[in-house]
Amino acid sequence: MELPPLIQSFVLHFGEMGSRWGINRTVGQIYAMLFVADRPLNADDLVEKLGMSRSNVSMGLKELESWRLVRLSHLPGDRREYFSAPEDVWQIFMTLADERLRREVEPTLTTLRDAILATPISAEEQHAQARMRQMHDLIDLLTTWFADVRKLSPATLQQLLKMGGAVVRLLEIKDKVVGRKA
Amino acid sequence: MELPPLIQSFVLHFGEMGSRWGINRTVGQIYAMLFVADRPLNADDLVEKLGMSRSNVSMGLKELESWRLVRLSHLPGDRREYFSAPEDVWQIFMTLADERLRREVEPTLTTLRDAILATPISAEEQHAQARMRQMHDLIDLLTTWFADVRKLSPATLQQLLKMGGAVVRLLEIKDKVVGRKA
DNA sequence: CTGGCATTTCAGAAACTTCTGAAATCTGGC
DNA sequence: GCCAGATTTCAGAAGTTTCTGAAATGCCAG
Known part of the structure; x- marks a missing residue:
């Protein structure tokens, strides 16, 4: 080399x-x-x-x-x-994320869903099933979120990421305006 | 088994x-x-x-x-x-994310930063350096964002994730109120 | 301090992955 | 349809990782 x-x-x-x-x-x-x-x-x-x-x-x-x-x-x-390699690093990142989701996350979600639908025989299985549901719900939330923000333009996404946790303040303001509890 | x-x-x-x-x-x-x-x-x-x-x-x-x-x-x-394993799946997820960041992302950022600081000799190196800067900035943005939302409580984080891309509408509203262009 | 159980370390065997050169296949231009 | 160059496939060699049983170590109770 x-x-x-x-x-x-x-x-x-x-x-x-x-x-x-x-x-x-x-x-x-x-x-x-x-x-x-x-x-x-x-x-x-x-x-x-x-x-x-x-x-x-x-x-x-x-x-x-x-x-x-x-x-x-x-x-x-x-x-x-x-x-x-594509010019745009965002595009590379998104492709990578999509492929990893497809190869690693989706099969896992399928396994989890199948397990959750099965009828547990013992108390042990019942507990295992409850744990799998927790894991399923977390992964599902994360992937749904990703699929959603994935549609945004890189510029918008970048703006959003730069805000970080500060978006929460917007949420609080909105809740106040709308009259719900933060 | x-x-x-x-x-x-x-x-x-x-x-x-x-x-x-x-x-x-x-x-x-x-x-x-x-x-x-x-x-x-x-x-x-x-x-x-x-x-x-x-x-x-x-x-x-x-x-x-x-x-x-x-x-x-x-x-x-x-x-x-x-x-x-910890009871709370969020905690497991966060620990996993922290460790992967520490083991995989941080060394990469260090390599990239070192490369960016070096003085390029040729046009080839100059181009390589520009590419590395793009990659660095992307990774840096993502990790900074993560470090920031990581501090939120699981409940708040969950609320945020559930909104998905819809937070953008809040941003637009804010920009209108503050008087900036969306 | 010692006996006994628990855990870790270790060296080699087994399994798996990666890498190579050589042969096979593919493809476009004549 | 044939040639030449480009690419892929493949079988085995080399390298790496994983796994094991056996031995060593650690550690608490008496």
Whole structure:
């Protein structure tokens, strides 16, 4: 790997982070490289820059495609495929969140719902079911919230996030105006 | 493993999910078991319920302790340690989020900040640095927001989440009243 | 201080994942 | 339809993680 030190440390860091998640080290490195690159890269560019085998790069790119995290493009007069990360970091974040929800959260919600619908035989099962309901309700609340704010424009969302906990004051004011108890 | 089917499928599901994250399968199973159990369990209970070796349970419990996800207790006249998951699912969620931030997000922010402070030599590095700044700002916004709403009581937070994107309407109203443009 | 139970550590075995080079397949231009 | 270059697949090697039983350690009660 012959990269500018600044890029190298970023790439290596994402390799490590990737392997801490389910994603493997080389996939992390490939994405980090595409993310900082100032132009789309082809598979051979990645082989050269990251010093891994051609086939490894191929598999890594397929994995990233399955996450919908890369854009494909072509250069005129060049048959090779060129890969890049989306320009907009918000878009990357949202895609990542969507995929993780789909792969990790939704199956869990399904398992929980199935369990909640079953008829408990023992007191032990009854308690387990109550616990699963608590977990279900929490996850459901969080995902519903996310699906909802996900529709907002990045600008609006950003404004909202910047406010942080201060939105609560607005709620209090509203409740006062409407005449409910805070 | 001799568990009621309802509990068994939950435990197995969390085993699989665990291994999809960095957490390993047995750690996931142990936590799922503790979560649904109607009383604190000791290591031997877990060995029996989950059918894994004593030493494996011991390591799994240590791992969970390092995540601050288990409570320890004792029974009168029994020297063994008993483990349980906190009652409150919000608390579990917050602990999980805190630990993941500490282990995964903070090191990344540090790497990004260091890279942003360096002096870029080439145009390539300059572009990479700009990209890293975008990523940094996004992560920073999200974590700052989280740290802020994290302080709210679960009840307030719940109210806020239930509103979802509707809080934006409040913002618009406020902006109108204050006399700014929406 | 000691005996006995509880827990942790550890080294190696088993299982799993990642990585590679070589072969197979695909694809567009002639 | 064939060639050349591009990409994917694959089987096995290398590397990593997980899991275990056995031994070591810790710790309380008497």
